[in-house]
Amino acid sequence: MSDAPLEFYFDFNSPYGYVGAHLIDNIAERYDRKTDWYPIQLAAAFKLTGAKPMDQTPIKGDYLMQDSARVCRYYGVTYKHPDVHPFSPTAASRAFYWVKDKDPGQAKGFAMALYTAALANNEDISAPASVARVAASVGIDQKDIMDALDDPAVKQRLIDETDAAIKKGVFGSPFVIADGEPFWGVDRFEILDEWLVTEGF
């Protein structure tokens, strides 16, 4: 088995991604693996698969609203469906990569703070200023983040990461790729675990 990091893809709108963010590093640690986190613009993948945000899908949407809250309860993760949803995850995702390039560990803590703000505390994290406030709460300089969010290279980075993820077959959140094997959904983490135990089955 390789020691490459488990690739963890998520969208800041996704309650299932939020639960996955609570779980993925613990799973990886059990097998002495690291993780590499990638926020993406799921809307770009949805354009290709024809999927829609949960709030906008007839019948299935009502179920997903109920199920996502239930899955959070099941895993003991505090959750409140935000008043505005889906919201733009663009600023949060851009800021994440900027932080990650300096300190991947801090970027994970930042991602958890962003997720908690959006999906537990009903804070609108779509605006750069909101993202910068959350950044400050985990020790990142607000002005640095605001400047970074204006940088064309930072903007391009998120486009490139999303494109690269889609090219690898990512279409949902959370999505894990372990040694090339894809796992979609927090409900596949049990099978991911078995995959890591058995080195493929």
Added chain:
Amino acid sequence: MSDAPLEFYFDFNSPYGYVGAHLIDNIAERYDRKTDWYPIQLAAAFKLTGAKPMDQTPIKGDYLMQDSARVCRYYGVTYKHPDVHPFSPTAASRAFYWVKDKDPGQAKGFAMALYTAALANNEDISAPASVARVAASVGIDQKDIMDALDDPAVKQRLIDETDAAIKKGVFGSPFVIADGEPFWGVDRFEILDEWLVTEGF
């Protein structure tokens, strides 16, 4: 907690429904519950939700092909993706309800034989004659089934059951409703189990 049966909805095309059919009665028995099985025409629900058969969805379809085979391996269920897929589940589903009205237990065995023919043995079960051959293998008279499949009331029954399922919010396979609580996907059976233990959480 009620003693109403767990409602188990599935489509004969669905490998996840096939795995669910192997598991659902064991889960129910653990809690002294019965199950009531309902094959449906998932295509009718897909028209409302905008979903497509796994074979026809860009990116996501490739994943589902790989994942469904992996889920079958994980649960030890023999599976081969049929050469013709999706196939028409209409004759199989109509025949199921006709058998169920006489003997619900035999109908479950019949459903498992149909699933095995289609999803393990690559047999085309779309034609009435194929369904009748499978029926014969579980002790049901072939001619009786062929006659039943010509009966307008038997045809209407499947339309009515599918409509009723969709009205209850069923849009995928497998789909379980337990005391009004919906569970979509074989990956939700763990949470269904917890729900039955705790009488809701």
